[in-house]
Amino acid sequence: MTDYPLPNVSTDLSGQVALVTGTTSGLGRRFAQVLAACGAKVAITGRRVERLEELAAELRETGATVEPIALDMRDNDSIMACVEQAEKALGTITILVNNAGIPDAQRAHKMSNQLIDDVFDTNLRGPFVLSCEIARRLIAAELPGRMVNISSVGGFHYAGNGAALYSITKSGIVRMTEALAVEWARYNINVNAIAPGAFSSEMMDGMLERMGDISQHFPRKRICDPAQMDSTLLYFVSPASEAVTGTYIKIDDGQGSR
Numbered sequence: 649m650t651d652y653p654l655p656n657v658s659t660d661l662s663g664q665v666a667l668v669t670g671t672t673s674g675l676g677r678r679f680a681q682v683l684a685a686c687g688a689k690v691a692i693t694g695r696r697v698e699r700l701e702e703l704a705a706e707l708r709e710t711g712a713t714v715e716p717i718a719l720d721m722r723d724n725d726s727i728m729a730c731v732e733q734a735e736k737a738l739g740t741i742t743i744l745v746n747n748a749g750i751p752d753a754q755r756a757h758k759m760s761n762q763l764i765d766d767v768f769d770t771n772l773r774g775p776f777v778l779s780c781e782i783a784r785r786l787i788a789a790e791l792p793g794r795m796v797n798i799s800s801v802g803g804f805h806y807a808g809n810g811a812a813l814y815s816i817t818k819s820g821i822v823r824m825t826e827a828l829a830v831e832w833a834r835y836n837i838n839v840n841a842i843a844p845g846a847f848s849s850e851m852m853d854g855m856l857e858r859m860g861d862i863s864q865h866f867p868r869k870r871i872c873d874p875a876q877m878d879s880t881l882l883y884f885v886s887p888a889s890e891a892v893t894g895t896y897i898k899i900d901d902g903q904g905s906r
Contacts, residue, residue: 657888662687664885665738667731669719669778670748672699675798675844678874679745679881684712686882688743691734693719713738721748721774722766731781740789741782743885746775746797746821752813764813771817776824779839783832792836794885797825799843801900818843822896829894838893840884845900846872872901 666683670676672694684690684707692700692707692714700716707714715737720726734741749771752759779795786793802811803818822841829839880897883889 658886659686659882661743661885664688664742665691665734665740666743666745666885667691667693667734667741667782668745668747669693669721669775671703672696675874675877676745676747677703678877679747680714681707682878682881683743683745683885684710684714689713689715689738691715691717691730691738691741693717693730694748695720719748721778722769724777727774727778728781731778731785735785740785740791742786742791742793744779744782744793744795745881746778746795748774749798749800749814749818752811755810756812759813767813767817771814772820772824775821779824779828783828783835783837786837787832787835793838794889795825795828795837795839796881796884797821797839797841799825799841799896801843801845801898801903803843804898825896826894833893838884838889840889840893841896842877842880842884843896843898843900844872844877845898845903872899876901 661683666688668676668680668683668690671680671692676694680690680692680703690707690712692703694700695718697716697718700718704714704716715734717730717733718726719730731741750767752763752767754763775797782793799821800814800818802815803822806812806815822843825839825841832839877899880899884892
């Protein structure tokens with residue numbers, strides 16, 4: 649039998665290489681900071697290059713090893729180039745956090761075809777393409793890996809507030825998580841998801857601007873802080889969750905999205 653430590657819990661990510669999408673603000677920025685703080689080398693990615701450089705400078709001041717890489721999840725060539733650059737700079741990617749996402753913020757019948765493409769590509773197609781490319785490289789290197797896909801409680805419950813396609817794509821992320829976990833379990837690649845409720849972010853700021861202070865309808869009357877997701881993220885990427893794959897955790901503070 650394996651001699652496990654007591655307790656079998658660790659947040660030491662030394663020797664791991666992480667790639668996080670959508671790190672220019674909000675949840676993705678926090679995810680990158682947390683992984684770097686635990687010792688992982690981190691590829692930070694997004695479309696707003698100036699923000700990536702700012703975050704890279706901030707993380708390097710803490711002693712972290714970080715590589716800022718421009719990435720457009722709507723573009724296959726951008727995805728492939730990003731993975732190649734990250735691997736050359738940091739080594740084989742062993743942790744992927746598929747965080748990048750955009751809202752639709754329009755009624756379904758009023759959306760342009762371009763917006764439909766952008767939402768599908770950023771929220772679902774892009775993460776699938778990126779996951780597959782990283783899995784191919786892990787399998788070739790015979791290395792285990794951890795993937796964490798960011799869904800939303802909106803993928804399980806739609807309030808009819810002009811975000812139908814967002815809800816559809818975030819539901820798709822959960823099913824993608826379940827299916828890829830089955831495909832890649834034999835290669836020791838774990839795929840899991842987090843489904844947040846209302847957390848502070850640029851996307852949430854836009855929703856609050858459109859809809860007013862929705863937090864007053866929640867039992868705890870608050871919008872959560874991204875830091876309250878740290879422990880769940882670290883659980884999914886740490887040795888403690890070695891046997892956990894193909895599942896999701898809702899973090900919604902009892903907000904009622906059931």
